[in-house]
Amino acid sequence: MSDHHHDHDHGQAPPSDIALRVKALETLLVEKGVVDAAALDAIIETYEHKVGPRNGAKVVARAWTDPAFRTRLLADATAAIAELGFGGRQGEHMVAVENTPAVHNLVVCTLCSCYPWSVLGLPPAWYKAAPYRARSVIEPRAVLAEFDVILASEVEVRVWDSTAEIRYLVIPQRPAGSERLDEAALAALVTRDSMIGTAVLPPVQL
Amino acid sequence: MSDHHHDHDHGQAPPSDIALRVKALETLLVEKGVVDAAALDAIIETYEHKVGPRNGAKVVARAWTDPAFRTRLLADATAAIAELGFGGRQGEHMVAVENTPAVHNLVVCTLCSCYPWSVLGLPPAWYKAAPYRARSVIEPRAVLAEFDVILASEVEVRVWDSTAEIRYLVIPQRPAGSERLDEAALAALVTRDSMIGTAVLPPVQL
Amino acid sequence: MNGIHDMGGMHGFGPIRPERDPPVFHARWEARVLALTLAVGAWGRSNIDAGRHARELQPPDKYLAWPYYQSWFERLVGQVVEQGLVTETELASGQPETTLNPALPADRVAAVLEAGGPSARPISEAPRFGIGDRVRAQTINPPGHTRLPRYVRGRVGIIERDHGGQVLPDTNAHFRGECPQRLYGVRFTGHELWGEGARDSVHLDLWEGYLEPA
């Protein structure tokens, strides 16, 4: 009995009427002039097509290829990231943390869903859900294992709980075999999860 | 916004199908011979009509009127309560705590719903619900106020969190004006809540 | 486990709703669930600690939303299968494939309830702590059952009572033995638990292994 565990289904399937309720509120707010329908579309367009993990990937690729940029990024991430044109909402105060053979960084927000929008876009559902929020600080290696990341025991895990307005970007380790790739090709290798710390980039197959 | 608080309705209204599901399981268990239907009736009869707060009230009235019994009750509540014929399930290991002009005792089980069945019967719904369990240990005076119990600031509140198999019975203060009442009349004054610590007995109107 | 059940000290659950003269049960199905749970328990295939842990493992949102006896009912459905009293097939069809003799016949109910299930156990070890000793509740976060609430971990209290040996829930809930340990009544000040401004005191019963000298 003690190992019995009911299967969870924490509400990723919304009630059927939520879409209707949202539509009704939007209609009222647009008709009253509280919000501009075209502005809503522009916000959605921004986070579906403009602001997302490709931004962060460019930051990472630049850090891998430009030692002076890497130094600036680790010293003042907000300013360094702004050099690439990224900043603004939920990226106002950035810190970059670098993975090395000895240290692996993992970012979480136990209290809500803080996430570096300016470089990674909107957070994935699992990042905002209770299991990841609850477990990352107490059993980070078990969490990583569920992402198929198994670290050697001598690697130190540093968990960053985003309790304030500082937002964290993980600089993953440059993958083995990527020595000849240029900055654009390197950026294409960088995944969203590797910049949260829930993935390690695999070696490049040449 | 910060004071906004949705009205809670933590499930005292059961889904309409729960009664049917219970009936179906009971039918299966009875037909298979896992349980005896008459035994179920006997258990319910016990806790609806035999084992309840009248038991505890008799213990309290005895303690008020028999100093030697009070001494035994405070020294070994399990044995003293057994003198009155009460004991058994969820009363195997009892401790009695006495309210005085200087000390008020309050019993809770933060981790589940532990309660002294043998002297108080089954716990009321609020005792088992999250607000009482969560709040009693951190803000006992606010909890007491919701039961209309306002204590003078010099009165010490002792909260008993029933984390093990020890069960607590509060001996309320004997009400003013009850000096001439006999043990049976006194027992009639003692309420369930006064033996949990969420009530103070009012003066007797003669 | 640091489960949703470990709610001492939480805010946000709203007001208490006292009922001055409630019925023992608010619906007949509640009474049946209580009785079924006790009658199934009489088979002796589990124990009270494992039963508590089964509720702790219920999905947290359901644990909060379900009426109390529905939580018991959902536990009971799991228990009868896990204890081999009913098969999944029988549960699905509602039709028994075999029959048993009830573990608790009606004429034994009074005796069984009056006997209860004492959890005191003789232990030979001398007490590690005496009345008046200062102790710190350990910083432990076991993934399994424990009765050391989060709100006292790392906090210092005073031993007030020695309850003698008692079955240890941490092992018993997982069928790893009763492993009795001495149980102490420990007093913590509100100030120690909650900080500046907190008054009064909270008393918990804690097993010897939960405590260290302070």
Add this chain to the structure above:
Amino acid sequence: MNGIHDMGGMHGFGPIRPERDPPVFHARWEARVLALTLAVGAWGRSNIDAGRHARELQPPDKYLAWPYYQSWFERLVGQVVEQGLVTETELASGQPETTLNPALPADRVAAVLEAGGPSARPISEAPRFGIGDRVRAQTINPPGHTRLPRYVRGRVGIIERDHGGQVLPDTNAHFRGECPQRLYGVRFTGHELWGEGARDSVHLDLWEGYLEPA
């Protein structure tokens, strides 16, 4: 508040469900809720801390059960009324009784998102703590908003970074002022937070008033 949102270190929520290449939104209504929330926010009648606190005040069972953007939607319904943007009557009828000019026209969206809302503030007080100092997170249990999680209260860490002055959520969420304080990056060992056997470390950003010398 010690709310359901303060879930760091809890067990019982089950496995994580990674999605390797999820869409930004799983349904169109989610996208509309995000956009509506940002567009309403442009009225400037609340702040990010008050917005977080509004979710913390949602009923705990609902907080756990609702899809994420439904929690945002339920908050939004409350916000538009509390901020005087919509009346209860309009909400019930769906018919506006007056009209306004949107605070965020479409041609301002890019500029507003790019500006963001910096929370850094100049402060004149000298730092109370220096890099490498040992500090203890205070034992506080405020009923209102705070960003000091329960799992670090009373625990000792090391100052690793000085982030300068930042708006204090504890006051700002309740519209009692920005009261900026110095913010520090603080490292806690897993052993200090969780006890024997825990490894690795957890870093939190904590305001000066959350800390005391250790």
